[in-house]
Amino acid sequence: xxxxxxxxxxxxxxVDILDNESLVxxxxxxxxxxxxxxxLTHIHLVVAIEKGFAIRFSSQEIQSWNNxxxxxxxxxxxx
Amino acid sequence: MNQEQNSTMNYIVDQITxxxxxxxxxxxxxxxxxxxxxxxxxxDFLKRYVTLLQNEGKTLDYSIDCYLxxxxxxxxxxxxxxQTGEYTSKSFDEVNQRVYxxxxxxxxxxxxxxxxxxxxxxxxxxxxYFNKIINQNAAHINNYLEVGGGxxxxxxxxxxxxxAKANYDLVDISKSSLDIAKRMISNxxxxxxxxxxFEYFPEHxxxxxxxxxxxxxxxxxxxxxxxxxxxxxxxxKLFITTPTNAPAIDHIFLFRNADDIRKVIHEAGFNIENExxxxxxxxxxxxxxxYKVSMMYAGVLVKK
Ligand SMILES: C[S@@+](CC[C@H](N)C(=O)[O-])C[C@H]1O[C@@H](n2cnc3c(N)ncnc32)[C@H](O)[C@@H]1O
Numbered sequence: 397x398x399x400x401x402x403x404x405x406x407x408x409x410x411v412d413i414l415d416n417e418s419l420v421x422x423x424x425x426x427x428x429x430x431x432x433x434x435x436l437t438h439i440h441l442v443v444a445i446e447k448g449f450a451i452r453f454s455s456q457e458i459q460s461w462n463n464x465x466x467x468x469x470x471x472x473x474x475x
Numbered sequence: 476m477n478q479e480q481n482s483t484m485n486y487i488v489d490q491i492t493x494x495x496x497x498x499x500x501x502x503x504x505x506x507x508x509x510x511x512x513x514x515x516x517x518x519d520f521l522k523r524y525v526t527l528l529q530n531e532g533k534t535l536d537y538s539i540d541c542y543l544x545x546x547x548x549x550x551x552x553x554x555x556x557x558q559t560g561e562y563t564s565k566s567f568d569e570v571n572q573r574v575y576x577x578x579x580x581x582x583x584x585x586x587x588x589x590x591x592x593x594x595x596x597x598x599x600x601x602x603x604y605f606n607k608i609i610n611q612n613a614a615h616i617n618n619y620l621e622v623g624g625g626x627x628x629x630x631x632x633x634x635x636x637x638x639a640k641a642n643y644d645l646v647d648i649s650k651s652s653l654d655i656a657k658r659m660i661s662n663x664x665x666x667x668x669x670x671x672x673f674e675y676f677p678e679h680x681x682x683x684x685x686x687x688x689x690x691x692x693x694x695x696x697x698x699x700x701x702x703x704x705x706x707x708x709x710x711x712k713l714f715i716t717t718p719t720n721a722p723a724i725d726h727i728f729l730f731r732n733a734d735d736i737r738k739v740i741h742e743a744g745f746n747i748e749n750e751x752x753x754x755x756x757x758x759x760x761x762x763x764x765x766y767k768v769s770m771m772y773a774g775v776l777v778k779k
Contacts (some may be wrong), residue, residue, distance in 0.1 A: 427497050434500040436756055436766060439550060441556040455551035459495065 397475045402449075402468050409444045413437060423465030449475065481514060481639045483535065487590070490539045498546055499599060501756075501773055505596045508757070517593040521627075524589065527658050534770045538586045542594075545587030548724050555717060556722035557767070564727050567694050571648070574725045581651035584724075589626040589655075590749040597753045597771050601716055602775050604751045605629060607686070609636045612683060615651065620681040620706065622672045623689035627656030633685065634662050646675050673702055680708040690739075691726045700743030713776040718755070721769040736772050745776040 407421045414432045427433045433441070442458055445451075445467075451474040461467040488506065509517075510514035528538060555563050556625045574580050593600045600700050609616075609632065616637050621630045624645045634643060639662060647653050655712045668675065672689075686702055690696045693743075703713055719730045730736050735750055740747060754760075757770040762768075 419666050427500065433497070435498045435546075436501070436768065439553045439557065440543070440766060442554050446554070446558065453554070455547055458550050458554065459547050462496075 397473065399468060399472055402471050402475070403464070405448060406445065406464065406468060406471070409441060409448055413440050413444055421464045423463065423468065425464040426462065445471065451475070481518065481547075483525065484514070484593075487536065487539060487594070487627045489755065490536065491543070493658075494539070495543055495546065498543070502594050504757070505594060508596060509599070513599065520593060523659070523661075532657070538590060541583035541586035541588040543587075544583045545591070549722065552644050552722035552724060552726075553730075556720075558776065561578060562722055562726050562729050566724065567692075567727065570725045570727060575649040575652075578651050580724070581649050582655075585626050585652055585655045589628065589659075592626075592628055595755065597755045598759060600753050601687075601751070601771055601773050602628070602632070605714060605716075606632055606636065608749070608775055609633050609683075612712060615710075616641050616683045618642050618644075618679060618681045618683070618708075620646065620677075620684045620686065622646050622686040622703065623652075623692070624656050624685075625650070625652050625687070627659040629672075629687055630656070630684055631660050631662075633683075634660070634664070637671065639664055642666075644677070644681075646672055648672070672699070675706075677706065680711065680774055681706055682708050682711045683714070684711065685714045687714075687716045688718065690715060691721065691728050691730065694727055696739045697742045698729050699777075700740065701744065704744050709778060711778070712748070714773070715740075715776065716771060716773045719770045719772065720767050721755075733770065733772055736774075740774065740776060744779050747774050748777050749775040 403421065407419065410421060411417060411419050414433065414437060419430065435463065442453060446453060450472055457470055460469065486501055488499065491502055500531050525535060528534060552563060553627070574584065592602060613636055618635055618638070619641045624647055630643060630645055643665045645656060645665055647656070648671045650669055653669055657667060684707055686703065690699060693699045707713055712742070716728060719732055719735070719737060739746065750773065752770050754763045755764060755771060764773045
C-alpha cells in the first residue's frame with residue numbers, strides 16, 4: 397500500500413473519531429497540534445485504525461508514535 | 476499553586492510529559508481543576524510516599540515508570556476491549572497467576588495505582604466520598620475490615636478519621652499488596668492477613684467493611700458480596716467501589732452500567748443506603764457514553 401494512501405485513510409479515521417471535518421494531518425503532526433487527540437481518543441483511533449487496515453498493534457507500538465509519520469510507517473510495515 | 480510546595484507534583488507531571496505526551500494532556504487537565512485542599516493532601520501524601528521509596532532505595536522516577544507501565548497495560552487492554560466487547564481475563568486462576576502471584580507485575584501495579592489516586596480526578600473524588608462516609612460512621616466503628624486494600628491508602632484514611640481506636644484488619648490475597656500497605660500505613664494496630672477473602676473465616680463480625688475495586692476482580696460478584704454479608708454485623712455497613720467498562724489486566728467481571736452493579740448488590744441481600752458515581756473523564760454524559768468511558772461507582776450498603 398502506498399504511504400500516501402495510508403496517510404489519507406488515517407486522516408479520514410481521525411476526522412471521523414474526533415468529529416473534526418477540517419483536520420489535515422501531515423507526517424509531522426503531533427498530539428500537540430490536535431486538541432482532541434488525547435489518551436482517551438487515542439484508544440478509539442487505534443481501534444479504528446486496526447479495523448480499517450485489518451492489522452493489530454502490540455502494546456509497545458500503541459505507546460510509541462511521536463507523530464503521524466511514525467504511525468503511518470508502523471501501519472506500512474504491517475501491510 | 477505554591478511552586479515550592481508542589482515541586483514533587485510538578486516533577487511528576489514534567490516526567491509524564493516527557494515520557495508520554497498523550498497521557499500528560501489528561502493529567503494536566505486534571506490538575507488544573509483541583510483546589511488548594513487537594514494540593515495540601517496530595518503534597519502530604521507525596522511526602523510520605525517519597526520517604527517510603529527512599530527507604531527502599533527507589534526514586535520517584537521508578538514510581539513514575541511504574542505508573543506509565545500501568546497506563547500502557549490499560550491502553551492495550553482497552554484496545555482489546557473495544558475490539559471484542561469483553562475483558563481479556565476470564566478466570567480468577569488466570570489473573571492470580573498473571574498478577575497477584577507475580578511480584579514484578581504486582582509491584583509496578585500497586586505503585587502505579589497509588590500515584591493514580593492523586594493524578595486522576597475520579598479517584599480523588601471517590602477518596603473524598605469515602606472520607607465523608609467514614610466521618611459519618613466513625614462513632615460506631617469498633618471492628619473495621621478492609622478487603623483487597625492494595626496500596627493501603629483507604630485504611631490509612633480510616634485509621635486517621637476514627638482516631639486509631641478500633642480494631643483494624645486488612646485482608647489481601649497478594650503478598651506484594653500487603654508489603655506495600657505495611658510500609659504506607661504508619662500504625663501498628665493493623666492486622667495484616669494474607670488470604671483470599673473467600674477463605675477468610677474470622678471469629679467476630681465487623682461493623683464496617685471497605686472493599687475498593689475488588690468486585691470486578693472475581694468471577695462471581697454476587698458470591699463475593701454474600702461472603703461480605705456473612706462477615707458484617709446486623710447493623711454494619713459495607714463500603715464498595717467498582718468501575719464500569721474498565722479494561723485492566725486483572726478485571727474479570729464486566730459491569731456495563733450502574734444498574735448492572737445495583738442488581739448484583741440487591742441479589743446479594745443488600746440495600747443501598749447511599750451512592751455516588753463519577754466518570755473517569757471530565758466530559759458531558761453524552762460524549763462519555765459515545766466513548767464508553769469508565770464510570771466509578773461507590774455505594775454504602777446495609778443488610779436487607
Ligand atoms: C485494584 S486493587 C484495589 C486497591 C484499593 N482497594 C483501591 O481501591 O485502590 C485490588 C486488590 O484486591 C486484591 N484482591 C483481589 N482479589 C482478592 C480476593 N479474592 N481476596 C482478597 N484480596 C483480593 C488484590 O491483591 C489487590 O491488592
